[in-house]
Amino acid sequence: MSHQVTGSGGKVLTLENMNPNVRKVEYAVRGAIVQRAVQIEKELKEGVKKPFTEVIKANIGDAHAMGQKPITFFRQVLALCAYPDLLEDNKFPEDAKQRARRILGACGGRSIGAYSASQGIECIRQDVSRYIEKRDGGIPSNPDNIYLSTGASDAIVTMLKLLVCGEGPDRTGVMISIPQYPLYSAALADLAAVQISYYLDEDRCWGLDVAELKRALSAARTHCNPRVICIINPGNPTGQVQSRKCIEDVIRFAKEEHLFLMADEVYQDNVYAEGCKFHSFKKVLFEMGPEFSSTVEMASFHSTSKCYMGECGFRSGYMEVINMDPEVKVQLTKLVSVRLCPPVTGQALLELVVNPPQPDEPSYSTFMKERTDVLAALAEKAGLTEKTFNTVPGIICNPVQGAMYTFPRITLPQRAIDTAKEEGLAPDMLYCMRLLEEEGICLVPGSGFGQREGTFHFRMTILPPTEKLKVVLQKIRDFHVRFTKQFS
Amino acid sequence: MSHQVTGSGGKVLTLENMNPNVRKVEYAVRGAIVQRAVQIEKELKEGVKKPFTEVIKANIGDAHAMGQKPITFFRQVLALCAYPDLLEDNKFPEDAKQRARRILGACGGRSIGAYSASQGIECIRQDVSRYIEKRDGGIPSNPDNIYLSTGASDAIVTMLKLLVCGEGPDRTGVMISIPQYPLYSAALADLAAVQISYYLDEDRCWGLDVAELKRALSAARTHCNPRVICIINPGNPTGQVQSRKCIEDVIRFAKEEHLFLMADEVYQDNVYAEGCKFHSFKKVLFEMGPEFSSTVEMASFHSTSKCYMGECGFRSGYMEVINMDPEVKVQLTKLVSVRLCPPVTGQALLELVVNPPQPDEPSYSTFMKERTDVLAALAEKAGLTEKTFNTVPGIICNPVQGAMYTFPRITLPQRAIDTAKEEGLAPDMLYCMRLLEEEGICLVPGSGFGQREGTFHFRMTILPPTEKLKVVLQKIRDFHVRFTKQFS
Numbered sequence: 003m004s005h006q007v008t009g010s011g012g013k014v015l016t017l018e019n020m021n022p023n024v025r026k027v028e029y030a031v032r033g034a035i036v037q038r039a040v041q042i043e044k045e046l047k048e049g050v051k052k053p054f055t056e057v058i059k060a061n062i063g064d065a066h067a068m069g070q071k072p073i074t075f076f077r078q079v080l081a082l083c084a085y086p087d088l089l090e091d092n093k094f095p096e097d098a099k100q101r102a103r104r105i106l107g108a109c110g111g112r113s114i115g116a117y118s119a120s121q122g123i124e125c126i127r128q129d130v131s132r133y134i135e136k137r138d139g140g141i142p143s144n145p146d147n148i149y150l151s152t153g154a155s156d157a158i159v160t161m162l163k164l165l166v167c168g169e170g171p172d173r174t175g176v177m178i179s180i181p182q183y184p185l186y187s188a189a190l191a192d193l194a195a196v197q198i199s200y201y202l203d204e205d206r207c208w209g210l211d212v213a214e215l216k217r218a219l220s221a222a223r224t225h226c227n228p229r230v231i232c233i234i235n236p237g238n239p240t241g242q243v244q245s246r247k248c249i250e251d252v253i254r255f256a257k258e259e260h261l262f263l264m265a266d267e268v269y270q271d272n273v274y275a276e277g278c279k280f281h282s283f284k285k286v287l288f289e290m291g292p293e294f295s296s297t298v299e300m301a302s303f304h305s306t307s308k309c310y311m312g313e314c315g316f317r318s319g320y321m322e323v324i325n326m327d328p329e330v331k332v333q334l335t336k337l338v339s340v341r342l343c344p345p346v347t348g349q350a351l352l353e354l355v356v357n358p359p360q361p362d363e364p365s366y367s368t369f370m371k372e373r374t375d376v377l378a379a380l381a382e383k384a385g386l387t388e389k390t391f392n393t394v395p396g397i398i399c400n401p402v403q404g405a406m407y408t409f410p411r412i413t414l415p416q417r418a419i420d421t422a423k424e425e426g427l428a429p430d431m432l433y434c435m436r437l438l439e440e441e442g443i444c445l446v447p448g449s450g451f452g453q454r455e456g457t458f459h460f461r462m463t464i465l466p467p468t469e470k471l472k473v474v475l476q477k478i479r480d481f482h483v484r485f486t487k488q489f490s
Numbered sequence: 491m492s493h494q495v496t497g498s499g500g501k502v503l504t505l506e507n508m509n510p511n512v513r514k515v516e517y518a519v520r521g522a523i524v525q526r527a528v529q530i531e532k533e534l535k536e537g538v539k540k541p542f543t544e545v546i547k548a549n550i551g552d553a554h555a556m557g558q559k560p561i562t563f564f565r566q567v568l569a570l571c572a573y574p575d576l577l578e579d580n581k582f583p584e585d586a587k588q589r590a591r592r593i594l595g596a597c598g599g600r601s602i603g604a605y606s607a608s609q610g611i612e613c614i615r616q617d618v619s620r621y622i623e624k625r626d627g628g629i630p631s632n633p634d635n636i637y638l639s640t641g642a643s644d645a646i647v648t649m650l651k652l653l654v655c656g657e658g659p660d661r662t663g664v665m666i667s668i669p670q671y672p673l674y675s676a677a678l679a680d681l682a683a684v685q686i687s688y689y690l691d692e693d694r695c696w697g698l699d700v701a702e703l704k705r706a707l708s709a710a711r712t713h714c715n716p717r718v719i720c721i722i723n724p725g726n727p728t729g730q731v732q733s734r735k736c737i738e739d740v741i742r743f744a745k746e747e748h749l750f751l752m753a754d755e756v757y758q759d760n761v762y763a764e765g766c767k768f769h770s771f772k773k774v775l776f777e778m779g780p781e782f783s784s785t786v787e788m789a790s791f792h793s794t795s796k797c798y799m800g801e802c803g804f805r806s807g808y809m810e811v812i813n814m815d816p817e818v819k820v821q822l823t824k825l826v827s828v829r830l831c832p833p834v835t836g837q838a839l840l841e842l843v844v845n846p847p848q849p850d851e852p853s854y855s856t857f858m859k860e861r862t863d864v865l866a867a868l869a870e871k872a873g874l875t876e877k878t879f880n881t882v883p884g885i886i887c888n889p890v891q892g893a894m895y896t897f898p899r900i901t902l903p904q905r906a907i908d909t910a911k912e913e914g915l916a917p918d919m920l921y922c923m924r925l926l927e928e929e930g931i932c933l934v935p936g937s938g939f940g941q942r943e944g945t946f947h948f949r950m951t952i953l954p955p956t957e958k959l960k961v962v963l964q965k966i967r968d969f970h971v972r973f974t975k976q977f978s
Binding site for chain 2: 015029064065078116117156164167262317326339
């Protein structure tokens with residue numbers, strides 16, 4: 003077959019002839035509403051009059067942007083690594099210098115400007131393993147199973163890429179929760195994999211029910227080859243913390259249905275609600291006995307972007323793979339080598355997260371105070387958010403048990419739904435756009451994460467400082483009442 | 491169609507049922523030989539006796555790992571950004587503080603731990619544009635066309651991903667040079683795009699001939715839809731610097747054949763040979779007049795990993811897109827938003843590369859001295875390498891006009907070729923493996939980059955410090971003589 007050269011007037015690359023999978027990608031967390039928010043910020047700067055003086059971006063889990071301060075010890079070590087002349091400076095504590103020397107000693111030419119091994123610096127992978135072992139009460143972790151990454155997103159996409167194959171009804175199907183974090187749907191669109199949606203139960207605090215998993219799987223078997231189940235715990239955007247029993251159920255389900263398990267556990271330190279506890283999939287898997295721990299294939303993901311450190315800009319994370327076929331691991335290692343290595347400053351930061359100051363070290367008390375303060379403030383804001391929203395008629399809000407988000411359900415008048423339809427918008431997009439224009443608050447509509455037909459939500463981070471969060475909540479309350487009235 | 495659950499003994503994910511495109515990916519720069527080199531390093535540490543005391547990794551362009559020192563100014567600013575308390579420290583020069591304040595002022599919450607815009611921090615994109623304008627004698631550059639990236643690799647893969655579509659004989663074909671940098675072949679395998687190989691002319695210092703481009707294109711039209719041509723200039727692994735005429739020819743060819751042009755220009759500051767000059771594709775395109783400058787679609791790539799700074803570990807770079815369809819640009823921006831943003835420390839570093847100390851600033855003279863010293867040493871080593879190799883019978887080496895590599899041609903005795911065949915190795919892999927085992931020098935066999943059938947090469951970086959490089963060259967010389975004798 004031969005090809006005609008398109009008329010010289012036309013572009014080589016157009017919307018019509020570009021990669022169709024990329025066209026299908028959607029990522030609401032940085033979608034239309036955020037672009038409008040950025041525009042409004044520019045207008046404010048140019049002196050355009052608005053009913054508000056600043057845009058509050060509660061659309062994304064970006065702690066530092068919301069004023070959270072970095073952990074002093076982490077930044078001291080990173081400064082020492084960047085400019086090792088500072089190792090002679092007596093303003094830096096000895097434990098920070100010791101960590102910096104250790105990291106530099108593991109770098110080519112003792113510089114964080116050298117490439118590292120593609121899987122990540124070996125001594126950092128060892129420390130990650132020790133950290134996981136401590137977290138999981140001594141269950142062993144092998145540094146060979148640790149892959150450092152450019153944020154958790156990178157590792158998640160890499161893992162999905164390995165798993166996707168087949169054509170037509172044999173194409174790989176991947177189970178993801180609805181609501182979901184849209185990295186998953188975006189990656190599946192990009193890879194032309196089949197998304198299998200299972201719904202979380204809003205009425206039971208976004209609980210996960212095996213009957214629903216079975217329903218979704220059986221419906222999917224007619225048109226794809228289901229091979230993977232993804233779970234986000236603590237939940238994004240939904241903020242729940244799954245029970246130990248739920249995790250056992252999922253593991254049993256994965257084993258019975260021969261699914262690869264992907265556990266997105268980037269919010270593992272963000273648990274606020276009384277009676278809730280983070281249970282790692284790995285620990286539960288091993289406690290279920292060798293029948294499970296020696297068979298269920300799994301990858302768990304973590305990140306330096308969330309928890310108490312919130313260092314999103316460094317793009318750092320890791321995954322641990324369990325029971326992965328050694329031949330596949332060789333392929334995984336080869337695949338990550340094409341991009342050479344994750345950012346080395348991010349790897350250094352991860353080293354500090356998994357190997358923080360110890361009780362006998364000079365930075366310990368400051369570190370613990372900073373860490374505790376951040377997590378206590380988040381816990382307070384989680385409670386405040388739930389309580390305030392539930393006083394608003396037409397808003398129902400589950401407890402924010404963990405993570406950094408609330409995903410309340412909003413009742414919208416029929417006339418608002420009709421108006422949205424006329425404007426070609428999802429009804430909750432109309433709602434969020436109006437909120438942005440009128441109050442300068444940027445949220446993400448629930449339709450960007452998926453929700454049961456006929457229900458509407460938004461995602462809001464609980465990250466603004468407490469006093470500002472109170473104002474935000476009050477403004478949303480007022481707006482909701484006004485919006486409801488306007489469209490009734 | 492329904493699917494059977496595989497027998498419970500089998501893995502969910504195996505070599506047989508994993509993504510077949512990933513299996514096809516190859517990346518020789520970090521392939522089998524490097525894994526063996528790492529192993530040998532461990533053996534040396536454990537006290538195993540070898541004919542050498544250290545492994546010299548001349549396989550990868552990793553300047554700092556080879557002892558090159560970072561630029562002081564860059565690292566000072568990065569330390570200030572990481573730990574802004576240092577802004578009060580009078581040990582740091584005022585221009586470094588001013589740059590750090592500017593970068594922090596552009597970050598969310600004034601922290602490099604916040605996410606940036608997905609396309610990169612706006613003021614850095616503006617400075618990149620100004621830098622390009624200065625480089626290209628005033629030809630305008632629009633910050634909206636600049637996308638910061640996680641190293642040049644990231645931007646190259648993203649651009650290729652946008653361009654790939656179609657099935658069977660309609661599948662996108664991408665022209666790449668042979669020898670090539672294997673990121674290209676790896677990305678094409680991953681995307682299941684069709685690689686169209688055009689050969690560089692070794693006898694004319696790896697020159698590029700339009701007749702060869704035409705031959706390759708016309709052969710490819712029988713089985714794919716050629717849409718893209720990639721050029722690496724200065725060349726990797728081949729070290730040539732293309733003439734202005736050659737670049738004009740390529741641009742004319744791209745226009746005539748309706749191809750998207752990808753210009754990998756990450757070695758743009760690495761030009762050593764007298765009479766050679768770096769010509770950017772963008773500048774030449776605009777100087778060819780509006781018939782070209784308003785039609786030819788192009789992306790140019792740059793990186794902080796090479797040139798005089800060699801900061802590979804930071805994973806930073808940018809691309810500039812030209813004449814890209816605005817609707818496609820919206821898709822590109824959406825696609826990069828899924829990964830949130832490139833590492834912010836890398837973006838900060840890029841800001842310093844494009845906005846270095848100026849003559850009236852305190853850090854200028856140190857900066858210039860450091861920069862000049864690195865580039866002068868590279869130029870010296872480029873000459874030394876060519877000269878030495880050409881004294882060895884059976885090695886022919888083109889001048890290292892630019893970049894950081896030499897790609898000499900080696901004559902191998904028939905018996906070595908036969909032995910390699912018996913061992914299931916490419917003949918130049920056998921050669922490089924023996925060199926590694928006997929001399930502790932790690933090179934990459936030419937077969938990892940592609941070469942004309944029946945010819946053999948290796949790629950070596952010119953990065954080791956001059957005195958060490960002399961030893962390396964002497965060792966390779968001795969080895970080559972010995973190897974030739976042994977197999978004759």
